[in-house]
Amino acid sequence: EAGVAQSPRYKIIEKRQSVAFWCNPISGHATLYWYQQILGQGPKLLIQFQNNGVVDDSQLPKDRFSAERLKGVDSTLKIQPAKLEDSAVYLCASSEMDIQTYEQYFGPGTRLTVT
Amino acid sequence: AQSVSQHNHHVILSEAASLELGCNYSYGGTVNLFWYVQYPGQHLQLLLKYFSGDPLVKGIKGFEAEFIKSKFSFNLRKPSVQWSDTAEYFCAVKGSARQLTFGSGTQLTVLP
Numbered sequence: 063e064a065g066v067a068q069s070p071r072y073k074i075i076e077k078r079q080s081v082a083f084w085c086n087p088i089s090g091h092a093t094l095y096w097y098q099q100i101l102g103q104g105p106k107l108l109i110q111f112q113n114n115g116v117v118d119d120s121q122l123p124k125d126r127f128s129a130e131r132l133k134g135v136d137s138t139l140k141i142q143p144a145k146l147e148d149s150a151v152y153l154c155a156s157s158e159m160d161i162q163t164y165e166q167y168f169g170p171g172t173r174l175t176v177t
Numbered sequence: 178a179q180s181v182s183q184h185n186h187h188v189i190l191s192e193a194a195s196l197e198l199g200c201n202y203s204y205g206g207t208v209n210l211f212w213y214v215q216y217p218g219q220h221l222q223l224l225l226k227y228f229s230g231d232p233l234v235k236g237i238k239g240f241e242a243e244f245i246k247s248k249f250s251f252n253l254r255k256p257s258v259q260w261s262d263t264a265e266y267f268c269a270v271k272g273s274a275r276q277l278t279f280g281s282g283t284q285l286t287v288l289p
Contacts, residue, residue, distance in 0.1 A: 065220070104181075104267050104279030105221070118276055153221070166277065168221040 064088065066169035068154050074175045080142035083172045087135070087156030093117075094131055095166060096139050097153040105153055111137065112159070144176045179204040179272040183280035190258055191288050198253040198283050200242075200268030210251040211269040211277065212242055221267070227251065238262070260289045 067086040075081050087094050093112050097105035108127065110117040113134035122129070126145070131137040141148055151173050155166040180203040190196060202208060212224040225236025232244040242253045251268060268280040 102281065104269075104281050106279070107276045110276060155221075165223050165226070170220055 066154055066156055066167055068152075068169040068172055070172055071170060072173050072175075074177065075144055077146055077176050078143040080140065081144055081174065082138050082140045083152050083154075083174075085137045085139070085154030085169060087137070087154070088167055090158070091156035091167070092134070092159040093157045094137050095153075095155040095157075096129055096137070097155065099151045099153055099171070101150070108139070141174075144174075146176050149174060149176045179208075179270050179278045181268050181270050181278055181280035183266075183268055183283050185283045186281070187284045187286070189286045189288065192260055193257050194287075196253070196255040196258045196262070196285070198266055198268075198285070200251045200253065200280060202249050202251065202268075202270040204249075204270060204272040206272055209271040210242075210244060211271075212236065212240070212251075212253050213267045213269060213279075214264050215267070216264045224253070224266070258285075258287050260287045263287045 066088055069084050073081055095110050096108045098108050099105045108122045109119040109129045111131040114131050127141055129139045151171040153171045154169045157166045182201045184199045210227040213221050214224045215221045224240055225234050225242055227234045227244045235241045240253060240255050242251055244251050263286050265282045265284050267282045269277045271277050
């Protein structure tokens with residue numbers, strides 16, 4: 063079974079520039095998550111999709127971050143404009159719709175450095 | 178709001194030593210609890226989980242965790258660690274919210 067795919071793996075940008083990350087979840091997984099993991103901290107949920115609808119985006123800084131999941135499969139996360147404090151690893155995860163099992167499968171992440 | 182505390186930031190052990198990593202959560206209702214592991218250069222992966230029933234949960238690679246409701250704890254244990262257990266370990270909790278809240282992680286280094 064193919065895992066969660068993410069690209070790019072690494073990205074370096076200057077502050078005020080924009081950047082986009084892409085995620086392809088495990089086939090058949092209805093739920094998709096984007097996490098931000100700052101160095102020395104655990105992952106923090108940014109946004110959760112169920113199919114192509116947003117379930118939870120309470121921790122997404124909406125003035126600069128946006129995400130979409132068209133057609134309920136792939137997803138993109140965008141930052142515009144980036145700030146120094148956005149330097150982090152951005153993780154994508156997916157799970158089946160069955161909330162009881164709730165096992166999330168994580169991708170390799172995109173390491174973003176903002177200079 | 179739910180929160181998770183992992184008090185040990187870095188643990189260094191010799192092979193064959195016993196391991197216990199602490200995890201305490203803050204949430205008054207029913208919780209689901211998880212331990213995730215990230216081996217060097219690999220993805221986060223599920224080690225074990227607790228939903229209900231027997232509070233002693235067994236996971237992969239000889240790990241186990243015990244849910245103690247009265248102490249709001251879900252400590253991870255392994256009787257004898259191996260060099261290959263070197264990794265970062267994250268405790269996570271899901272309360273009534275549909276999201277997982279992760280602790281800050283514990284880096285385990287096992288010396289050969």
